Amino acid sequence: MEKNNAGIDIGGTNLRCGILGEGGTVKSRLSVSFPKSLNEAEKQVDFIIGNVKQFLSANEKYGVKSIGVGIAGQIDDKTGSVLFSPNLNWHEVPLKYILEKETGLDVYIANDLTAITFGEWKFGSGKGEDNIICIFVGTGIGSGIIIDGSLYSGCSNASGEIGHITIVSGGRKCTCGNYGCLEAYAGGLGIANIAKERAAADINGFKNIINAAGGGIDGISAETVADAYKAGDKKAAELIRETGVYLSDGVISAINLLNPCVIILGGGVIDGIPGLYDTVKNEVGKRALKASISKLRILKSGLGGEAGIIGAAGLAAMHAMHCL
């Protein structure tokens, strides 16, 4: 029987599982949405356990030896507990303990961006590189950092929160409580909030965006802005151009501070909004310190939506000392 590692990606809306194959391939996969009725941590954990067990038994032939989990939130790296997950509203959930008890397998819990970054580093766009910042833009913005050939987790396992660097001093209020954070301007939620405010003040000018959102301002999201933009809407184009500049402010800050060899850009907002990646590349070339970009490459995610599964399984393999 083969010896394999499974990866689990717990997002705010979806649960995804996969078996890591050779060279970063995924052999078998499962993707399910959290039912909206599951609004308590206990029920969500039960839902996760049920699906993971089903996935494992459907893939018994792969002989899964360990499970890696990537989840948005702060992880206690000693205990594998989820200290706080804002998306799921979890507080102090002993996820490693629960999953090990339920599956009988070794379980390793990581922050979602840590898992993604590990995946991109070992199997994706960062392969063979020693100094990487991997930035994913979705509802929020997060990053993972490889420094001198090691995953850098920080003093309390909380590094990489690039979404919460200040790009507009005293600016828009962020979900974290601070003001002017990068993700309040260039994350999916930030883009949607800015579009909603502007649409409310200029319903006629924003009619294409409002129509793309089904006719109501409340329905506006980063996706509907992207849809209006693709259909040629000028207000959407203006907003997306600004988003690109804001995102570049954050990326340039990280480049000037850390002088990485590679920046990897990924996530739903990067994948879903055409031109955003090119804007960042251009702005970095124009505005970052010349000394900081002399060897820099800016790349798109190589693993896309499966980076989380692949990276989590890879981390589990590394920590359980099973071969990668």
Add this chain to the structure above:
Amino acid sequence: MEKNNAGIDIGGTNLRCGILGEGGTVKSRLSVSFPKSLNEAEKQVDFIIGNVKQFLSANEKYGVKSIGVGIAGQIDDKTGSVLFSPNLNWHEVPLKYILEKETGLDVYIANDLTAITFGEWKFGSGKGEDNIICIFVGTGIGSGIIIDGSLYSGCSNASGEIGHITIVSGGRKCTCGNYGCLEAYAGGLGIANIAKERAAADINGFKNIINAAGGGIDGISAETVADAYKAGDKKAAELIRETGVYLSDGVISAINLLNPCVIILGGGVIDGIPGLYDTVKNEVGKRALKASISKLRILKSGLGGEAGIIGAAGLAAMHAMHCL
């Protein structure tokens, strides 16, 4: 005869030399100002050579084995050449080659903040710590980074440029060519520029600051703002309060991105403006991510103005494999 290491700190206005003693002490020191007539790299290098040779021969009894140099600018870590030093307007100066030829000693060249950070890490406020960001605020703002117990130099030896992270998107033009950089707001030059602009628009309101500057707007500097503040001037107090918030924006950004264990704050602006350190401490406590500061300590520089000499000598000792 003893075996010692010398440190040289080449600033924009002063040249300082010292012999590193045990535990980060300085046994003998020399500080001279660059004559203003020396406005070419060649003449400045001659001035440096002359003074270093004199310093070494006056301290012959210490048996100096190697020399470390800290200089503001970008260093080629392979050749020890100064690729570019904005303060001195040096381009491609082979400083290591020249100093080794002239002194017959091993010479190690480092960026000034790299030297300072190494000094603070080995002998100052960062002693025993593995994850440190050491931020010095003078005319500009720079930092050095210790990651997991190693000095982090980046992909092209250019890491730590915290002065050039964006805190005001599209804001004040910075000397680097970009807009909205931290040092354009909270560095000594930035503070002076903001004060000059405000004074020009409100001569009466700024009369105390103008008086502290000798009666002319052109004479306003961060020091004269600090002097007016200490004498109770309200406009100066307002400006310094804002400076503290801007500086905090940058420090918080670095904390959220890198989750260090220790932040060290030093340099002329921190030492010269009362309350700035406390403002940063308070703002970080209020506005940084809770997960990022759970183990964080914010400390003042332990070595003060001698951090550069001590760190440069320490780096030389480490690289020449002489005992520290």
